Amino acid sequence: MSEILGLKAKLGLDVFKHDSEPHIRIKAGMEKDPRLKKAVLVCPAGLYSLNDAGEVEFTIDGCLECGTCRLACGTEVLDWNYPTGGAGVQFRFG
Amino acid sequence: MEKFDVIVVGGGLAGLAAAYTLAQEDLEVLVLERGDYSGAKNVTGGRLYLNPVRDLFPDLWKKAPLERFIAHEEVAMMAEKRSVTIRYSGEELRQEPYQSYSVLRAKFDRWLAKQAERKGAMLVAKSRVDEVIIENGQVVGVRAGGDELHADVVIACDGALSLVAEQAGLRQPGNPHDFAVGFKEIIELDPAVIEDRFGLEGNEGAARLYMGEVTRGKFGGGFLYTNKESLSLGIVVGIKDLMDGSPQVQAPQLLDDLKQRPEVASLIRGGQTVEYSAHVIPEGGLKALTKLYGNGILVAGDAAGFSMNIGVTVRGMEYALASGYYAAQAVLKAREAGQYTANQLSVYELLLKDSFVMKDFQNFKDAPTALDNPRFFTVYPEMVTTMMSELYAVDDGPKERIYPTIKKHLTIREMWDMLGDFRKVRKL
Numbered sequence: 001m002s003e004i005l006g007l008k009a010k011l012g013l014d015v016f017k018h019d020s021e022p023h024i025r026i027k028a029g030m031e032k033d034p035r036l037k038k039a040v041l042v043c044p045a046g047l048y049s050l051n052d053a054g055e056v057e058f059t060i061d062g063c064l065e066c067g068t069c070r071l072a073c074g075t076e077v078l079d080w081n082y083p084t085g086g087a088g089v090q091f092r093f094g
Numbered sequence: 095m096e097k098f099d100v101i102v103v104g105g106g107l108a109g110l111a112a113a114y115t116l117a118q119e120d121l122e123v124l125v126l127e128r129g130d131y132s133g134a135k136n137v138t139g140g141r142l143y144l145n146p147v148r149d150l151f152p153d154l155w156k157k158a159p160l161e162r163f164i165a166h167e168e169v170a171m172m173a174e175k176r177s178v179t180i181r182y183s184g185e186e187l188r189q190e191p192y193q194s195y196s197v198l199r200a201k202f203d204r205w206l207a208k209q210a211e212r213k214g215a216m217l218v219a220k221s222r223v224d225e226v227i228i229e230n231g232q233v234v235g236v237r238a239g240g241d242e243l244h245a246d247v248v249i250a251c252d253g254a255l256s257l258v259a260e261q262a263g264l265r266q267p268g269n270p271h272d273f274a275v276g277f278k279e280i281i282e283l284d285p286a287v288i289e290d291r292f293g294l295e296g297n298e299g300a301a302r303l304y305m306g307e308v309t310r311g312k313f314g315g316g317f318l319y320t321n322k323e324s325l326s327l328g329i330v331v332g333i334k335d336l337m338d339g340s341p342q343v344q345a346p347q348l349l350d351d352l353k354q355r356p357e358v359a360s361l362i363r364g365g366q367t368v369e370y371s372a373h374v375i376p377e378g379g380l381k382a383l384t385k386l387y388g389n390g391i392l393v394a395g396d397a398a399g400f401s402m403n404i405g406v407t408v409r410g411m412e413y414a415l416a417s418g419y420y421a422a423q424a425v426l427k428a429r430e431a432g433q434y435t436a437n438q439l440s441v442y443e444l445l446l447k448d449s450f451v452m453k454d455f456q457n458f459k460d461a462p463t464a465l466d467n468p469r470f471f472t473v474y475p476e477m478v479t480t481m482m483s484e485l486y487a488v489d490d491g492p493k494e495r496i497y498p499t500i501k502k503h504l505t506i507r508e509m510w511d512m513l514g515d516f517r518k519v520r521k522l
C-alpha cells in the first residue's frame with residue numbers, strides 16, 4: 001500500500017541481517033545528556049524515544065545506518081560504528 | 095601478508111569508478127565493501143546526470159541499468175493549503191544522448207561492480223574496514239575483520255561519514271550544519287499507470303521537487319522520481335534545522351505528511367511501498383570539503399564532501415564518479431613517479447580543480463548561505479500560492495482587478511526583503 005504505514009511496518013519491509021552486537025551505543029553515563037534528545041527528532045527510523053522519566057531510550061532494530069544520530073548527538077555521546085561486514089540493512093532498491 | 099597496488103574502501107560510485115579506472119590500467123586493485131553487495135547500503139534520490147561523466151567512462155553507459163530518462167522537470171511550491179506546480183518539458187530533454195536518468199542504487203552499483211570486476215578489480219563484499227594502518231606517518235594499508243591488508247595507496251570512498259578519513263586524521267566527525275538527511279520510500283506501481291499519471295511516453299521519466307511547507311520551513315524539500323516500475327518519494331532536510339526544532343517535528347512525520355498531501359496522494363494511489371531507506375548527505379559546499387589527500391591516502395566522493403544541494407536538487411553521484419576517476423589518475427601519476435607521499439598525491443587536487451567538480455564547487459560556494467533562508471521555504475510559497483488563489487477566484491460580486499491583487503501581496507517592504515534575498519541568489 002502507499003497509504004501511511006506505521007514506522008514499524010515500514011521498517012518491516014526492509015531486509016536486515018543480524019549482527020552479533022549493536023553497532024550504536026549510548027556511552028555510559030550519557031543517558032541523560034541533553035544532546036541525546038536531538039536524536040528523537042532526527043532519526044528517520046524513529047529508534048530514539050523519550051520515556052516517562054524524560055530519559056532517551058534507544059533500540060538498534062531497524063537502524064538504516066544513515067548516520068544522522070552520529071552527526072546530531074556527536075561522538076562524545078554515542079559509540080557509533082557501522083555493523084560488521086555483511087550485517088545490518090541490505091537495500092534491494094536504494 | 096597480502097599486498098595490493100591499491101586498496102579502495104567502499105564499493106559505492108566513487109570507489110567503483112576508481113577501481114574500474116585503475117583495473118583498466120592493469121593495477122592490482124582490491125575493493126572492500128561492507129554490504130552484502132555493492133549498493134546494499136547506498137541511497138540516492140535519485141537522478142544521475144550523464145553529461146559531466148560520459149567521456150570519463152566511454153564504454154560504460156550503453157548497457158547501464160538506468161531507469162527512465164528525465165524528460166519532464168517539475169517543481170511544486172507547496173503552501174499549507176495550496177500549491178503551484180511548474181512543469182518544464184523541452185525537446186532537448188527528449189533527444190539522445192539524454193541528459194539525465196533516474197536510478198536505483200542497489201541495481202546500479204551492483205552492475206558497476208561487475209564492470210569493475212570484468213576489468214580485473216578484486217571485490218570483496220561483506221567486509222568492513224575497521225581502520226587504516228599508519229606507519230611512520232604514511233598510510234600503508236587497512237585492517238578489516240582481523241586481516242591486515244597492505245597497499246601502496248588507499249582510496250577512502252566510504253561515503254558521507256567517512257570513518258576511514260576521520261581515523262586517518264583527514265577530517266573531523268562533521269558539523270550537523272553541513273549535512274542533510276534524506277529518507278525515502280520506493281513505491282511500486284504498474285509502468286502504464288506511471289506513464290498515465292505523469293504524462294510520459296514510453297521510457298520518459300519525470301522529476302518533481304517539492305519545496306515549502308513539506309519541510310515546515312526547514313532547509314530542504316521533497317522529491318519524486320519516476321523509475322521503470324516504481325516511484326522514489328522522499329524528503330531531504332537539513333540536520334541542524336531538524337535539531338533546532340522550531341517548529342518541532344520528527345523526521346519520519348515529514349514524509350508521511352507529504353504522502354497525504356492531495357497533490358501527492360493522487361500520484362501514489364494504489365502503489366505498494368516496498369522499501370524505506372535513509373542516508374546523510376554532505377552539503378556544506380566548498381568550505382566543508384575535507385582534506386583530499388595525505389601520505390598514502392586519497393579521499394573521493396561523499397567521503398570528501400563532494401555533494402551539493404542547490405535549492406531543491408541534490409547532486410553527488412556525478413561528483414562521486416568523477417572524483418573516483420581523478421583519484422585513480424592521481425594514483426597512476428604517483429606510480430609513474432614511484433612515490434605516494436602527500437606531496438605527490440596532491441596532483442589529485444589539481445586534477446579536480448581542472449575539472450567540473452571543483453569548478454562547480456567554486457561557482458556554487460555561496461549556495462549554502464544564500465539558500466539557508468527560511469523565507470524560501472515559508473514566505474514565498476505562501477505568497478505565490480495565495481496570489482494564485484485570488485487571481486483564480488471568482489466570488490459573488492465583481493472580481494477584483496488583477497493589478498491591485500498582485501500589489502496587495504507585493505508591498506514595498508516585501509519587495510525590499512525579496513530584493514535582499516535574491517541579491518544573494520544572484521551570486522549563484
Ligand SMILES: Cc1cc2nc3c(=O)[nH]c(=O)nc-3n(C[C@H](O)[C@H](O)[C@H](O)COP(=O)(O)OP(=O)(O)OC[C@H]3O[C@@H](n4cnc5c(N)ncnc54)[C@H](O)[C@@H]3O)c2cc1C
Pocket residue numbers: 082103104105106107108109126127128129132133134135136137138139140141142143221222223224251252253254257258275276277278328329330372373374375394395396397400401408409410411412414
Ligand atoms: C535521499 C538522497 C537523495 C539524493 N539525491 C541525489 C540525486 O538525485 N542526484 C545525485 O547526484 N545525488 C543525490 N544524492 C547524493 C548521492 O547519493 C551521493 O552523493 C552518492 O551516493 C555518493 O557516492 P559515494 O560513492 O561517494 O558514497 P556511497 O554511495 O555512500 O558509497 C560508500 C560505500 O562505502 C561503503 N563503506 C562505508 N564504510 C565502509 C567501511 N568501513 N568498510 C567497507 N565499506 C564501507 C558503503 O557500504 C558504500 O557502499 C542523494 C542522496 C540521498 C541520501
Ligand code: SF4
Pocket residue numbers: 024042043044045046047062063064065066067068069070372
Ligand atoms: S544511524 Fe540513522 S537510523 Fe540508525 S539510529 Fe542513527 S539516525 Fe536512526
